[in-house]
Amino acid sequence: MGGFKLGGMTFRGLFKEPETIQYPAQQKPAPAGLKGHVVIDVQKCILCGICQKRCPCDAIAVNKPERTWTINRFACVQCGSCVRECPKTCLVMEPTYAPPSTSKHLDSFEVPEAQKA
Amino acid sequence: MSAFTQTFAPISIADIPAMAADRKASGWRFVQVLAVNTENGIDLVYSFMKDGALENFKVEGVTKDDVVPSITGEFLAAFVFENEAHDLFGVNIKDIAIDFGGNFYALSQKEPMTVISPAQLAAREKAKKLAAAKAAKEAKAAAGESAAEASEASKAADMEAKLAAMDPEKAAKVRAAMEAKAKKEAAAKQAEKDAAMEAKLAAMDPEKAAKVRAAMEAKARKAAAAAQTADDAKGGE
């Protein structure tokens, strides 16, 4: 039993560097493996649709006739299933978060015709 | 402590209080009650644990009319799960120690867990189809092994089945025709045999041939007599 046991720790806090950062001005560096947002390399994509099938929250839509790959970033939960399942490894998880937005929108990407070598 | 083991055992609704009292007396710890919505009603699973042994008692096919006795008298902690089974699955549980009478969960819809969603229905149908296809495949494989003997039997069985489906008069005609066919075949076979025998006899020395012929005639007479009695018996039917 005793008095103010946290005294020493609190007192030292007066002279230490703060643990927090001044957020909008300073930003924490993102670690390499952070699950930020999914990006697609449209050159490699073959529009197989496996990512759409594996997505647990139906955030990805693959349109083969129109050759588009669409993601709803507001529905995406960054689970990384699509990145793991992609047979052409054209999907990558970038360690930056998707920026905030004032309205919900879909991100659509045109997939060019495959060049015959 | 001992290692983790799990068992599933079926019990009936009437045995629930006795089972709970027995578990309580022998110092088991109550784990949970859960409900599963199936096509034959609700399955309830009561779980108890002691030293790493997890026992699940399963009551199958509880309908809306069944009254399930509460186990809160023995294990008070079960009131959460019994109210939950009542609110989400519509299981009629009586004498819960703290009975909320359907107000434990604030829901917009009654018994939401008993709604069979289209997705679940599709999954169940698909599973059924898969199971049926598997069973058919297995049956086929089994049939393939004993195909030689089975095909003959199945043909006869098929014919019988066809006959059973026909009207009796027609069936009798068909049956008669079949018998006639069988007789004809038998006769043809006999004739063949006789011809072969004749050829053999011709090749033998005359004395021996005479003996054999006598024996054969005796045999034929016997057979004819047997046939006669059989025919008589048929006629008497």
Added chain:
Amino acid sequence: MGKATVIPFGPQHPVLPEPLHLDLVVEDEVVVEAIPQIGFIHRGLEKLVETRDYNQFIYVAERICGICAFGHSMGYAQTVEELMGVEIPPRAEYLRTIWHELSRVHSHILWLGLAADAFGFESLFMHCWRLRERVLNIFEKTTGGRVIFSVVCVGGVVRDIDAAQFREIIGTLEGIKSDYAKICNAFLKDTSVRNRTDGVGYISLEDARALSMVGPFGRASGLPYDVRSLGMGAYGKLSDFQPITSTAGDCYGRMEVRAKEVLQSIDIIEELIAGIPAGDIAVPVKGSPAAGAEASMVLEQPRGECYYYARGNGSKYLERMRIRTPTSINIAGMTTALAGCDLADVNMIILTIDPCISCTER
């Protein structure tokens, strides 16, 4: 004796992070009886198993709770593996257990902070959460997420931790240990804390046993039950594991058990990191659970024993997934602890069972 009055408590109340409603029957500032009610945040997550296949449901399972998220994904994966007879590689077992114990460290430190907040010790609360932040940073580096990790898959885990990261984890944990010792000292020895927690919400060992209490709540009453001592997965490889118990049975006992479990978890993590085997981190899982196949599983979450049950229907969607969380079985114990307490102690008692109502209702 005064007249009995019923005071509605919650679902919105400053001490409650989650909506739990209690009808407190009060006579002269003393609670005679407490009747709990839940059901304000039933989300039907167990029903979702019908529209998400058994691989996708992991992401639903870990959203059941924001604090024991990893535990739920691990428990769910273990149950499905049991259902399908899948044996996972030992390295995956070790990695899962390391993350699970890290979750326990962060959950208990978070809870200690909330407890400090509940008895009005603001600076202690802030110090606790400052330490918790370091654990979250470990998660961020090793899994890519701070709260929801999505690193478990049926058949193993999807991310590996390399030797350099292990060294970093140990370094961070050692740093936490030295600061944590001072915080522990404040929690367990400070007079103001003891005045607020000693003898509050007492539950005897017999009551704890009769009410089937689990987790730190039960262990604080001397019930030596911890699923980890059954030695499932990597827990079986530990040299020694003894559940931490207390004989106090009151709020102080519950705080003591959790405070000591943090140090125990750190020791477990260090032992596992020292002995982690090399090898694969996942095995491919093909096919789907058989129709009518059943499996049950228990796992020690930060809040206590969690029970999982799965039933297959022959397709890749499960017929039923049941998750019985520790709080739902501790509710009976909580009402017992509340009976006879002072009205002013109600918030402290509710908090010491570490209630997670979202888990309870799913």
